[in-house]
Amino acid sequence: MDQSRITKEGIRIHAPEDFAGMRKAGALAAQILDEVGDLVAPGATTGALDEFITRRVEELGATSATIGYRGYQHASCISVNHVVCHGIPGDKVLKDGDILNIDVTVILHGWFGDSSRMYAAGRASLKAQRLLQVTHDALMKGIEAVRPGATFGDIGAAIQTYAEERRMSVVRDFCGHGIGRVFHAPPNVLHFGRPGKGAVLEEGMFFTIEPMINLGRPETKVLADDWTAVTRDKSLSAQFEHSIGVTADGCEIFTPSEKFFPQMD
Ligand code: MF3
Ligand code: CO
Ligand code: CO
Secondary structure: OOOOEEOOOOOEEOOOOHHHHHHHHHHHHHHHHHHHHOOOOOOOEHHHHHHHHHHHHHHOOOEEOOOOHHHOOOOEEEEEOOEEEOOOOOOOEOOOOOEEEEEEEEEEOOEEEEEEEEEEOOOOOHHHHHHHHHHHHHHHHHHHOOOOOOEHHHHHHHHHHHHHHOOOEEOOOOOEEEOOOOOOEEEEEOOOOOOOOOOEOOOOOEEEEOOEEEOOOOOEEEOOOOOOEEEOOOOOEEEOEEEEEEEOOEEEEOOOOOOOOOOOO
16 A cells, blocks of 8 residues: 655655665765765865766766756755855865865665765864854754654754854755655755744655754855855855654654764864
């Protein structure tokens, strides 16, 4: 029997056996993010990191979800310093102290695994290190709010409260998303909000949480390449992303790794 159904908000409730597919796809995304971390160093180009990711996705028997997605040409997004998300890999050379997000989405046996994390090239400044710590911990606060009966507003509020209490700001212009046998599905998972608001979480929902946190103001703009999103005030921005599934008593992280954080030297 197909136990999948769709809620009134358009959110798919997956069957228990669907968790296995997401676990494998998520583990593969996490493995590639583990491996590419060894190549992050001053002097490396973002294009070289992306070429490695492209090759590993193929060698591991998966497909890139981003190559060909809405015209995007690469297996990763690499967002350096004040780039918020959707940075396009290319000939940019990393320099000592740069912080960067690498975001990889793979398709394995039809299931999508989407994760991103932060790295530092050489030695990040103390304020950059603090941004990474707070952004990582904000994601984990959001994940801790996930259980059947909680709401998407509870997740957003947990993230927003944590970041703003530390005088950092939450990007409003991009959000997490439902995931599964498709890349981006309902709902929009906002990283800000009010407790008790939004759709109620149910066992079997699969989605990402991927907060972007800025040291300065939250506003972003998209560059002329139509992809690269940057902070308007040029302040540093960080992001961590996990794909998760709601379980009977909480959630399963599909993209875990001991190296998820920290990646500092
Ligand atoms: N992986 C990103 C996300 O977290 C989406 C990247 S789409 C791309 O949803 F086309 F820019 F690669
Ligand atoms: Co995502
Ligand atoms: Co992603």
